[in-house]
Amino acid sequence: MKIDPYQIRNDFPILSTKTPNGKNLVYLDNGASSQKPKSVIEATNRYYTEENANIHRGVYHLSQHATEMFEKTRIKTSHFFQAQCAKAIIFTRGTTESINLVAQTWGRVNISEGDEIVLSVQEHHSNLVPWQMLAQEKRAILKFIPIQEDSKYDLSGLKDIITKRTKLVAVSHMSNVTGTIHDVAPIIERARQVGAKVLLDGAQAASHLKVNLVSLDADFYAFSAHKMLGPTGVGVLFGKEEILEAMPPWMGGGDMIESVDLERSTYANLPAKLEAGTPNIAGVIGFSYALDYLSQLGMENIHAHEMEITEYALSRLNRMGGLTIYGTEDMEKRGGVISFTLDGVHPHDVGSILDEEGIAIRVGHHCCQPLMKRWSIPGTCRASFYLYNTKEDVDALVYGIEKVKSIFSRVARK
Structure with missing residues (x-):
């Protein structure tokens, strides 16, 4: 099914608003966070206005109803990602907390002095800093999978990187900087050969790809609701x-x-054991409606639309002079993300001028400073697409970049 982004946009109130300077909003920062459809906004509002109660503890109707909606979301999440079972789904505050949970529980028990933790050189700080902290605490060794020039993982030396001393491999499923969809199957296979566990940072992939957790066979998979509506x-x-x-x-x-x-406690069964305190009940219930929305459209159809927009954007951007685009040219191995730099212009200046035109992109190091150092640049400009973006959004981006070039060429002539 080919999705209609023009019809979809009617479900997203913010996309019909204007910026403070009267421009139509062109939202191209979906890699950071997606916009929300009316069904999600209304569900969250309805919880607070009609259904608000704490969960798992009350015998009264409101509490029982809130508990039922919360736990139905867990089941729905399990089905959406074809997980092992519902109690294998743990709700956290985000991808960052999910990764830290693994580092501070599984990691502290299973990582010892001299053990190896394997990452990649292009990990988001959320999948780098927690392992640095654990390695320092445990005197473990950090090792890194390099990347090729096109930003794919360089797997040529995998046997020397993942060894019998490796206890964990933690890598991203899809790059938040370039949109590269990584071939993680050989990494998981090699980890299995040496008895290591695998954690995949799915913050980007979960919102753009159809993910089957059983067939993927990672030991841990972490992602966030706010990137998927x-x-x-x-x-x-x-x-x-x-x-x-x-x-x-x-x-x-x-x-x-x-x-x-007074002196000791015993712990509840999964998933409660790993979900202390009152969770974001309204948020989890809202997430249920986001999953419904994505399911109705179909993740394969969403990805196909994103790639149509991405190919159109690349075709237009590649015709512009003075632009460097990062990432693979293999369209089967990339998602709806384009990172670029403009010769002689700092990314922050690009972002500021585009903002004057109502165009929202992300600029900077994207929480991937080691990758920026690898490329010897301060940062990039990143446009990231989702199911409601159109070719007109791309045209607006191109127009905005041309304006940036025009402004800086006038400055250079003075």
């Missing part, structure tokens, strides 16, 4: 059930216990 403050950690069962709790408090005495 859902509210902020909701993340998901998938873990294989037997691994989650063996992990100790990370945070102690209410709702994660079975029995508490």
Whole structure:
């Protein structure tokens, strides 16, 4: 099914608004966070106005109803990603917290001095800093999968990087900088050969690709609701059930216990053991409606639309002089993200001038400073597309870049 972005845009109130200077909003920062459809906004508002109560604890109707909606979202998430089972879905505050949870629970128990943790040189800081902290604490060794010039993982030396001393491999499924969809199957296969676990940062992939967690066979998979039409403050950690069962709790408090005495406690079963305290109930319920919206359109159809827009954008941008585009030219291995630099212009200046035209892109290092250092640049300009973006959005971006070039060429002539 070919989706109609013009019809879809009617479901997103913010896309019909204007910027403070009266320009139509052209939103191209979906890699950072997606916009929300009316169904998600209304569900969140309805919870606070008609259904608000804490979950898992009350015997009264409101509490039981809120609990039912919250737990139905867990089941829906499990089905959407074809996970092992619903209790393998742990709700967190975001991808960052999901990765930190693994580092501080599984990592502290299973990583010892001299053990290896394998990452890549283009990881988001959320999938780099937690492992640096753990390695420093445990005196473990960090190793890195290099990248090729086209930003794909360089797997040629994989056997020397992932060794019998490797306990964990943690890499991104899809790059937040270039949109490169990484071939993680050989990495997972090599990890299996040496008995290492694999964590995939799915923050980008989960919102753009059809992900089957069973066939993917990663031990952990982390992603966020706000990048896939859902509210902020909701993340998901998938873990294989037997691994989650063996992990100790990370945070102690209410709702994660079975029995508490003054000197010791016993812990609840999954998933409660890893979900201490009151969660973002409204956000999780809103996420349920986001999953419904995505399911109705179909992730394959969403990806096909994004690639149509991306190919159109690349065809127009490649005809512009003075522009460097980063990432693979293999369209089967990239998502709806384009990172570029403009000769002689700092990315922040590009972003500021585009903002005057109502165009929202992301500029800077994108929480990937090691990658920027690898490329010897301060940062890039990133346009990232989603299901509601149109070719007219791309035309506006190109017009805006031409304006940037015009302004800086006049400055250079003075």
